[in-house]
Structure formats: structure tokens, C-alpha cells
Amino acid sequence: MNQISSLEFALIGLLQQRPQSGYDLRKTFATTAMRHYSDSPGSIYPALRRLEARGWIAAQDPTQPADSRRRRVFRLTTAGKEALVARISLPVTREDVIWQGPELMLRFAFMDGNVPRATALRFLEDFERELGSYVEELRGQLEQMRASFPIHTGVLAFQSGIEGMEAQLDWARRARALLGEAGAAPPMQC
Amino acid sequence: MNQISSLEFALIGLLQQRPQSGYDLRKTFATTAMRHYSDSPGSIYPALRRLEARGWIAAQDPTQPADSRRRRVFRLTTAGKEALVARISLPVTREDVIWQGPELMLRFAFMDGNVPRATALRFLEDFERELGSYVEELRGQLEQMRASFPIHTGVLAFQSGIEGMEAQLDWARRARALLGEAGAAPPMQC
DNA sequence: GTGCACATGTAATGTGTTACATGATTAT
DNA sequence: ATAATCATGTAACACATTACATGTGCAC
Numbered sequence: 001m002n003q004i005s006s007l008e009f010a011l012i013g014l015l016q017q018r019p020q021s022g023y024d025l026r027k028t029f030a031t032t033a034m035r036h037y038s039d040s041p042g043s044i045y046p047a048l049r050r051l052e053a054r055g056w057i058a059a060q061d062p063t064q065p066a067d068s069r070r071r072r073v074f075r076l077t078t079a080g081k082e083a084l085v086a087r088i089s090l091p092v093t094r095e096d097v098i099w100q101g102p103e104l105m106l107r108f109a110f111m112d113g114n115v116p117r118a119t120a121l122r123f124l125e126d127f128e129r130e131l132g133s134y135v136e137e138l139r140g141q142l143e144q145m146r147a148s149f150p151i152h153t154g155v156l157a158f159q160s161g162i163e164g165m166e167a168q169l170d171w172a173r174r175a176r177a178l179l180g181e182a183g184a185a186p187p188m189q190c
Numbered sequence: 191m192n193q194i195s196s197l198e199f200a201l202i203g204l205l206q207q208r209p210q211s212g213y214d215l216r217k218t219f220a221t222t223a224m225r226h227y228s229d230s231p232g233s234i235y236p237a238l239r240r241l242e243a244r245g246w247i248a249a250q251d252p253t254q255p256a257d258s259r260r261r262r263v264f265r266l267t268t269a270g271k272e273a274l275v276a277r278i279s280l281p282v283t284r285e286d287v288i289w290q291g292p293e294l295m296l297r298f299a300f301m302d303g304n305v306p307r308a309t310a311l312r313f314l315e316d317f318e319r320e321l322g323s324y325v326e327e328l329r330g331q332l333e334q335m336r337a338s339f340p341i342h343t344g345v346l347a348f349q350s351g352i353e354g355m356e357a358q359l360d361w362a363r364r365a366r367a368l369l370g371e372a373g374a375a376p377p378m379q380c
Numbered sequence: 381g382t383g384c385a386c387a388t389g390t391a392a393t394g395t396g397t398t399a400c401a402t403g404a405t406t407a408t
Numbered sequence: 409a410t411a412a413t414c415a416t417g418t419a420a421c422a423c424a425t426t427a428c429a430t431g432t433g434c435a436c
Contacts, residue, residue, distance in 0.1 A: 005423075023387050033328055033348060035288050043424055045389060070432070071387065098225050109347035112339075120343055138223055149302075153310055156368070157299035158223060160361045167357035171350045178346070195395070213415050233396050235417060240395095260404070261415065 004087060006103045007047050010037055012076055012084045013110040015057055019075035022048050036102050048074060056080030085114055092126035097134055097165075117179060124176040128169060135165045194277060196293045197237050200227055202266055202274045203300040205247055209265035212238050226292050238264060246270030275304055282316035287324055287355075307369060314366040318359060325355045 014025055022045050030039040038044075051057045057074045076084065088107050096104050104127075111120045139162060145155050204215055212235050220229035228234075241247045247264045266274070278297050286294050294317075301310045329352060335345050 003422095007424085021387075022389095026387095033331060033351065036290070038424070040425060041388065042390080042426070046423085100226070105347040105350055108350075109344045111343040113342075141223060152303075153301040154299045156361075156365045157295040160295055160298075160358055160365070161223065163357050163361050164354045167353050168350055171346075171353050175346045175350070193394095197396080211415075216415090228396070230397060231416065232398070232418080235415095236395080 004083065005047070006101055007037060007043060008051055009084075009087055009103065010034065010106060011044070011047055011051060012056060012080050013106060015074055015076045016081060016084055016110065016114065019060060019073050021071040021073050023071065034102070034106075051080070054079075054083075056083050081114075084110065088115055089119055092123055092130055094130045094134060097127065097131040120179055121176060124172050124179070128172045128176070131165055131169055131172070135162060135169065138162050138165075194273065195237070196291055197227060197233060198241055199274075199277050199293065200224065200296060201234070201237055201241060202246060202270050203296060205264055205266045206271060206274055206300070206304065209250055209263050211261040211263050213261065224292070224296075241270070244269075244273075246273055271304075274300065278305055279309055282313055282320055284320045284324060287317065287321040310369055311366060314362050314369070318362045318366070321355055321359055321362070325352060325359065328352050328355075 010029075011025060014020065014028060020028075022041075025048075026039040026041065026044055028034060029037040029044075048057065052059070052074070056077055057080050058077050059072045060075050088110055090107070092104065108120065108123055111123070138158070142155070142158055142162060145158060149155055200219075201215060204210065204218060210218075212231075215238075216229040216231065216234055218224060219227040219234075238247065242249070242264070246267055247270050248267050249262045250265050251263075278300055280297070282294065298310065298313055301313070328348070332345070332348055332352060335348060339345055
């Protein structure tokens with residue numbers, strides 16, 4: 001499979017921000033908001049080797065004297081940056097909003113300094129459109145459920161999902177307004 | 191591994207509602223709000239065979255005359271129902287709310303008619319407590335981010351996650367009020 | 381000098397994904 | 409009759425998880 005996995009995407013996104021070792025990346029997954037990624041060595045080190053084999057990342061200065069520990073600090077290569085930008089710039093599809101992986105918001109988060117502001121605005125527009133239409137469909141299903149069942153947990157759980165999505169829709173509208181009006185601010189373009 | 195997977199849990203939860211064939215279950219995953227589960231035959235049929243091997247589900251009436259198609263309709267066994275109830279009744283941990291899999295809300299949704307109302311209330315209390323403390327932690331991280339970066343996409347994406355969780359917290363409070371006051375309604379107990 | 385955090389790695393296992401294969405029934 | 413849908417299955421592959429293994433440097 002030539003497809004990049006969600007973990008691999010997270011790794012190159014973090015490496016774009018600054019060169020790091022596998023251990024550093026594990027600690028990020030273990031302690032920050034990216035906790036939903038496993039910090040197990042069995043996933044991260046193999047993923048790093050896959051990325052290295054593809055030429056997207058490279059260990060910098062194999063015989064680094066400044067670092068006595070046997071750390072391997074990786075940096076993003078030019079090809080890696082291209083792959084990152086390509087992944088970030090993917091249009092937001094209905095599948096994306098349904099699966100709601102950590103992946104989607106990570107795509108938006110990694111846009112800083114990597115793509116023009118227009119791409120971020122496009123993301124938000126797509127996101128609003130796809131999520132909006134999906135929520136509308138779910139609301140229809142909710143009405144049907146409410147008709148057949150009373151207030152029981154199935155309906156309530158369903159409602160929880162819908163309300164979470166509505167909060168995200170609301171966020172997207174505000175974020176778009178913020179980014180759109182920021183014509184005076186320094187451009188995001190790399 | 192003796193652990194039940196998220197897919198297996200979804201399958202026995204659906205089979206508890208009514209006996210169904212693998213194809214029926216696939217269609218549910220393909221067309222309803224449970225779309226985040228794959229409807230690929232390569233995942234569902236092997237999972238059904240695993241559940242059958244464990245004795246949690248059974249094909250009813252192998253030589254059903256009423257159904258000319260060669261469907262295998264599965265029903266939940268007593269052991270299967272026990273496993274379902276055990277999984278549903280698990281306390282909500284911090285890990286659960288962080289991973290936010292489809293799993294957690296499914297647990298709540300499948301409570302109808304399977305566990306006493308107290309279990310549902312307990313779920314909501316745990317959920318509020320764990321998610322509340324996690325959101326608080328994330329809000330601290332957000333403030334740090336906001337200090338170092340301007341309004342850029344990383345901060346915005348972070349905020350989106352927090353707002354989604356806050357919507358769920360709000361939902362949990364309302365759901366708890368609804369379930370708690372419903373002393374007059376027919377009990378959920380099986 | 382013993383324990384702990386740092387740092388990387390491998391092997392076994394289970395499972396989801398993709399793609400392909402097969403055959404029955406219904407509709408046209 | 410022939411296409412589409414129903415219905416189940418398998419094989420190859422990639423990947424995550426878990427558990428184990430190994431070694432370094434620092435603190436007490």
C-alpha cells in the first residue's frame with residue numbers, strides 16, 4: 001500500500017515543526033492533546049523507518065557529537081514536506097467528516113506556514129458543507145427514532161453525536177470569519 | 191487476545207436488538223449513523239465467526255425453510271448477552287473519553303432494556319467527571335499555545351476539539367437530568 | 381552501585397482493509 | 409437471458425498492540 005497512514009501523517013506534521021527523535025514524538029503523543037495516538041514504540045519506530053525508506057524523513061548527522069545519547073533525530077526532507085502539503089491540501093470529503101478521525105483536524109492544524117490562507121478557508125468551507133449535509137441527514141434519522149422510541153438511551157446517544165457536530169459547525173463558521181477578515185495580518189503563506 | 195474488539199461489541203449490540211444476518215449488519219453499517227464501522231465483508235464475516243466460536247452468537251435454525259436465500263441469521267446467546275452487559279457496564283475511564291471512539295456512545299446507546307437505569311446514570315456521572323477534567327487540562331494547554339502563537343490554525347483546531355467536548359458535557363448534564371427525573375416512567379431494567 | 385529515566389528495537393499476535401471469487405434470486 | 413442485487417466467503421497485506429529485550433547516562 002502506497003497510502004500514508006494517519007500515524008505517519010501525524011509524524012511528518014510534527015517533524016515539520018521541528019526535528020525530533022522517536023522518543024520525543026512518543027512523549028508528545030503521551031502527554032499532549034494528541035494522546036489518541038498510541039505512544040507505543042512498536043508503532044512509532046517502525047513508522048519512522050517506513051518514512052525514512054520513502055525518503056520523507058532523514059536522520060540528521062548520524063555521528064552527532066553534541067548528543068551523547070544514541071538518539072536519532074529526524075528532520076523532514078523536501079520530498080516529505082511535499083507529501084505533507086499534499087495530504088494537508090486534500091479536499092474535505094463526506095467520508096472525512098463521518099470518520100472524524102483525529103486526522104481531519106490535524107490537517108487543519110498543520111496548515112500554519114505550509115499552505116496559503118486560501119487553502120485553510122477552502123478547508124473550512126468544505127468542512128461546513130459536508131458536515132452540514134451529514135448532520136441534516138442524521139437529524140432526519142433522529143426524528144424517525146424519536147417517533148418509534150421514547151426518550152431512551154439510544155436516542156440520547158444519537159443526539160449527543162449530532163450536538164457535537166453542531167458545535168463543530170459553529171466553530172467552523174467562526175474560524176472562517178476570523179481567517180477571512182485577517183487580510184491585514186501577516187500572510188500564512190510559507 | 192481474549193479482549194472483545196469494538197466491531198465485535200457493535201455486532202452483539204445490534205444482534206441483541208434483533209436476530210440478523212451478516213448482510214443485514216453490513217447494511218446497517220453502510221446506511222445508518224454507524225457508518226464509521228466498515229461494511230466490508232472481510233471484517234464482518236470473520237468477526238461473526240469469532241463470536242460464534244466463543245459461543246456468544248448462534249445461527250438460528252440452520253435449515254430454515256421460511257427463508258429461501260442462503261442467509262445465516264444470528265441471534266445472541268445467553269453467554270453473549272452476559273458479555274454485552276459486562277462491556278456496557280464498564281466504568282467510563284479517562285482513556286475512554288480521550289479516545290472518543292464510536293465505542294463509548296455505543297455503550298450508552300445499547301443500555302436500553304439491558305441494564306438498570308442506575309447504570310446509565312452512573313455512566314453519565316463518570317462521563318462528566320472524566321471528560322470535564324480532561325477538558326480542563328486541555329484548556330490549560332490552549333492558554334499556553336495562545337501565548338506563544340497568534341490565532342493560527344493550530345490553536346483553532348485545538349479549540350474545535352475543546353468546544354466539541356464542551357458540547358458533549360452539556361449534553362451529559364441534560365441527559366442526566368432527563369433520566370434522573372424519569373422516576374415515573376417505566377423502568378429500563380430488563 | 382543500584383535504580384530510574386532515557387532511547388531504540390524486535391517478535392508474536394490479532395485484526396481491519398482491499399480485492400477477488402462464488403453462487404443464488406429477483407427484476408426486466 | 410442477463411443484469412443487478414443478495415449473500416457469503418477467502419487471501420494478501422499492512423498495521424497497531426503487547427510484551428519483551430537491550431543498552432546508556434544520571435542521581436542518590
